Amino acid sequence: MSFNACDALTGVTLNADRGEVLAVIGPNGAGKTTLISIVAGLLAPSSGCTRVLGLDATGESKALRGRIGLAGQDIAVYPAHTVEENLRFFGSLNGLRRRELTGAVEELLEVLQLGDLRKKRAAILSGGQRRRLHVGCALVYRPDVVMLDEPTAGADPETRQQLLRIVCQQASRGSLVVYTTHYLAEVEELRARVAVLAHGRIVAEGTVDRLIADHAASELALRFEGALPTVDWPGARVLADTLLLPTSNPTTDIVHALEAVAEHREQLCGLEIIRADLERAYFNIVTDGGCS
Numbered sequence: 020m021s022f023n024a025c026d027a028l029t030g031v032t033l034n035a036d037r038g039e040v041l042a043v044i045g046p047n048g049a050g051k052t053t054l055i056s057i058v059a060g061l062l063a064p065s066s067g068c069t070r071v072l073g074l075d076a077t078g079e080s081k082a083l084r085g086r087i088g089l090a091g092q093d094i095a096v097y098p099a100h101t102v103e104e105n106l107r108f109f110g111s112l113n114g115l116r117r118r119e120l121t122g123a124v125e126e127l128l129e130v131l132q133l134g135d136l137r138k139k140r141a142a143i144l145s146g147g148q149r150r151r152l153h154v155g156c157a158l159v160y161r162p163d164v165v166m167l168d169e170p171t172a173g174a175d176p177e178t179r180q181q182l183l184r185i186v187c188q189q190a191s192r193g194s195l196v197v198y199t200t201h202y203l204a205e206v207e208e209l210r211a212r213v214a215v216l217a218h219g220r221i222v223a224e225g226t227v228d229r230l231i232a233d234h235a236a237s238e239l240a241l242r243f244e245g246a247l248p249t250v251d252w253p254g255a256r257v258l259a260d261t262l263l264l265p266t267s268n269p270t271t272d273i274v275h276a277l278e279a280v281a282e283h284r285e286q287l288c289g290l291e292i293i294r295a296d297l298e299r300a301y302f303n304i305v306t307d308g309g310c311s
């Protein structure tokens with residue numbers, strides 16, 4: 020995908036199935052929103068094709084209407100309409116009628132904890148409340164594919180938990196959820212399959228566990244008072260007053276680490292296991308281009 024001869028996405032191939040959460044992560048400008056916009060049929064790729072539910076996302080976008088729910092990065096609700104009117108509008112626009120529409124709206128008002136605000140105009144909602152409504156408008160017609168571009172940006176911890184619960188619920192009902200975020204703890208919590216984008220390319224893909232196993236090591240952090248000992252330990256590094264020792268088996272290696280610094284035991288004032296996590300793997304992936 021090119022904008023004014025600059026490539027925003029190059030050679031991206033991604034497959035995802037209904038019932039799963041695919042988290043697309045990557046630095047600012049990596050191409051996440053561009054990718055989502057192409058899948059949603061809002062942008063036509065300069066070359067290649069995108070098939071969604073067996074249909075061409077660009078050429079057959081009309082047939083896909085109502086089957087794809089998109090909550091983009093910018094909040095798009097009608098400020099002069101109430102919370103309930105917004106949900107009803109997006110539901111009916113995408114084919115829901117009467118009982119089905121009422122059922123879907125009531126369910127979302129409850130799940131999104133917007134019930135008490137149903138008669139309030141969207142204009143007077145707080146930022147987090149408005150974001151919940153924005154996500155609700157993409158879900159109300161129960162689409163098969165749900166795309167959420169940074170749905171938790173600016174949300175408080177409670178709102179974030181609600182939104183994560185909804186994402187899991189959508190996937191368990193059989194929708195494919197494509198989710199972008201800069202909060203990697205959310206991706207771990209969702210146990211999502213992950214695609215890491217950098218400079219418009221997929222540089223890593225897999226489950227959270229796979230990415231951590233392939234791209235991050237746990238470390239033993241040994242903090243000293245005074246001079247740090249020199250140890251014979253592959254990949255050992257120093258950070259201020261702390262010696263960091265990579266390990267694939269922290270509980271066993273603690274014993275070896277203590278043996279390695281035995282002569283400096285008196286100066287040892289702290290020992291901590293820093294577990295490998297997605298954030299660590301992510302940094303390694305985006306700084307070395309995905310090579311483990």
Ligand SMILES: Nc1ncnc2c1ncn2[C@@H]1O[C@H](COP(=O)(O)OP(=O)(O)OP(=O)(O)O)[C@@H](O)[C@H]1O
Binds near residue numbers: 027049051054
């Ligand atoms: N309409 C456009 N015209 C020109 N360039 C664009 C346009 N939309 C996006 N780009 C460029 O494409 C690249 C990818 O942008 P995109 O918004 O997809 O990134 P992103 O990964 O979603 O970033 P962020 O995390 O900051 O939201 C950027 O370099 C951006 O400047």
